[in-house]
């Protein structure tokens with residue numbers, strides 16, 4: 001029997017987005033798409049449509065195929081040089097046929113391939129990390145499905161979905177508006193229009209250009225202000241953006257300042273080494289009996305090997321790997337990094353300027369007090385559960401007070417867009433927590449959900465914004481003769497300024513100046529208790545005064561003051577600790593809030609952000625000159641009643657003081673401040689899409705403590721990058737110094753030609769390449785994931801201008817290089833007849849010993865570089881990867897020394913246990929001397945402090 005298609009599948013087949021939805025009425029568009037505005041699609045219908053139309057994604061550019069990535073590994077100039085060296089070596093072998101196989105050429109080739117494989121693996125890992133980040137920051141859309149509002153990944157939207165849009169949302173698909181409330185969108189990305197465009201629902205006639213389709217919203221644009229509801233008409237490549245862009249271009253890989261600096265260091269080093277190699281070759285040719293082409297080419301290969309060994313060519317890949325691994329670690333700690341560069345900048349943050357609500361506090365509002373004309377009412381209960389007693393001075397409410405409280409909370413419930421829901425036995429708020437708390441309070445006062453919504457039908461809204469600090473709605477009752485009702489709520493001072501009367505026991509009375517002062521005093525008192533306060537008001541409005549769905553500001557005048565509502569928003573438990581941690585790390589936390597200065601100061605004191613009870617307000621800030629503000633920001637740490645543009649001024653003033661600023665923001669208008677800050681931090685839960693796109697980091701949990709954790713990670717990552725840079729450079733310089741000094745002092749060391757025409761060198765070219773491969777590989781990688789030094793958050797931020805390599809590090813690098821060279825040459829000398837110490841070994845034996853000593857030097861050096869001044873013994877076993885890398889390197893070295901096939905390739909001979917012990921003893925000197933040096937550094941610092 002054939003299955004008959006389900007209703008959903010039939011609906012999906014029948015639904016057809018109209019060609020020009022902007023020409024039709026919204027009802028016609030809904031009908032064509034087989035959807036009802038109130039209920040939206042069902043989950044099954046959406047699934048069926050997803051099958052038909054596909055995911056709401058722009059097609060990504062073709063990924064670079066693996067073979068091209070592999071090939072790219074061979075384009076480096078050094079690798080090319082090595083390949084040439086291998087070819088020359090193979091040519092020599094062909095010419096002479098001394099050995100059965102071209103061992104040297106094969107060894108060089110093997111090392112090139114191994115290096116390329118390592119580079120490829122590291123790059124692939126970095127790519128995966130970046131892809132995972134993209135997924136984490138994927139956009140969400142608010143959609144009505146099965147009659148409820150849900151947040152779903154924007155990629156799952158289908159034609160017919162009903163989406164809700166709010167200030168700051170990016171538009172997830174092309175859609176026909178069916179409801180708007182002062183909706184304005186920013187369409188610059190699509191049309192080039194730089195001003196926000198006002199939207200409505202009326203059909204548009206004629207051949208309207210994109211920019212004139214005022215009843216449509218388009219993918220890739222964003223809501224500047226207001227709200228709207230729309231039905232999706234096109235998704236993915238069928239959207240206007242999909243048609244124009246054709247293809248989603250990958251964001252180009254950006255280099256971080258550190259990568260740029262390292263590139264520069266690498267390049268300079270390359271030049272220096274190339275110079276050294278040329279000089280060395282010239283010296284060898286001059287002092288050694290280089291008589292034939294064979295000998296000359298041998299020396300040339302050695303020069304290439306030396307250059308390759310000395311330049312830390314793996315550095316960019318390791319840095320990227322360290323950064324992206326750090327990014328993953330940060331993601332686990334709920335900080336999602338959008339730009340790699342932020343990882344570095346975080347480590348040098350001097351100031352963290354944070355919002356209060358939700359970041360330093362829980363953003364779980366509970367109304368505690370309603371202060372009306374007849375007195376103060378306390379509300380019991382906890383969370384958003386709509387149960388809790390109302391009392392006045394411990395007693396039930398008198399009738400007049402009851403009437404006032406109910407009216408005040410009714411206004412709070414009407415001028416409201418939140419939804420209070422019980423989900424799995426828990427009461428939760430969909431929308432703004434401040435508004436959710438008002439609904440909960442209204443229920444506690446006995447106002448029931450159904451009757452309120454039925455009686456007062458919303459006709460219009462003037463939305464809240466951080467600049468206006470006020471929101472109003474206009475409602476009509478069923479009785480056509482009844483006047484309309486305006487409900488308003490907002491910051492107490494803003495509301496009070498618009499009131500001419502107040503509501504007392506059911507009657508309206510004129511507001512006297514004394515009563516205004518009394519209300520202001522109550523506001524201050526509530527703020528002093530750390531309560532977030534709102535004022536509520538209402539007014540009747542003649543029906544004729546409402547000119548359509550877009551009321552002007554006049555409806556918010558002549559209001560009747562209903563009262564003040566005080567709500568708690570407890571500080572986050574972990575915020576206090578995080579503030580203390582930031583302070584210990586030399587970072588100054590600053591609070592910037594739209595809330596009342598009293599509330600801000602109370603919470604700031606509770607969290608330890610500021611001891612002085614002073615908060616600078618936005619109005620005061622406006623009176624300050626650029627210079628005065630620059631001076632003020634040095635000491636003031638709490639800013640209240642500020643608007644987004646003040647944030648920008650504060651950031652810039654802090655930056656003019658030479659400080660590196662991390663700044664949080666959530667609204668559309670915070671975007672400029674987020675961009676201006678050295679590290680823009682957006683909120684993952686409550687922030688707008690626009691703010692997230694402007695930010696460098698998104699907090700998955702909106703939590704201040706997460707910023708501090710990210711700073712800690714940032715510092716640790718930077719420290720690790722320094723560690724392996726220090727390691728690579730000191731190891732490589734050790735090798736170069738050994739070779740150079742070995743050649744220059746050849747006579748004194750007993751390194752002389754025994755036969756004719758043989759060039760005698762401290763090490764073979766292949767051996768140098770091998771050292772480079774073993775030490776630049778696993779140990780360097782393991783250093784990149786070294787656990788954070790417990791002291792990272794106990795010292796002040798790294799100055800932004802301080803280079804990645806400090807003077808002390810250069811001194812350390814020179815020190816290690818010298819010790820390595822001296823130790824290795826000592827072994828060489830001791831193994832050979834003649835020289836300072838007369839040995840009795842053959843040349844291959846002496847070279848194998850020197851070679852092994854050099855490798856061991858590098859392995860001991862790993863422990864040196866883990867800290868500038870702490871003893872290597874501290875946290876010795878803290879990084880198991882490091883130990884694994886060392887064991888692996890030792891095994892590889894043992895194989896090269898003892899396996900016959902490798903002996904031939906690397907010109908080595910077997911060593912006895914005693915030989916190994918001797919090499920180990922000499923190589924350990926770098927650690928011992930390093931400890932002495934660190935001890936001296938600590939002692940001199942101690943002496944300076946006392």
Ligand code: ATP
Nearest residue numbers: 355356357464466469471489490491533593594595
């Ligand atoms: P922060 O800037 O730390 O997030 P905030 O949430 O208090 O603090 P805003 O959102 O700018 O900052 O709010 C400023 C003031 O506006 C609040 O103190 C409150 O009095 C009032 N307010 C906040 N939310 C609403 C709302 N939904 N409707 C009306 N008024 C509001």
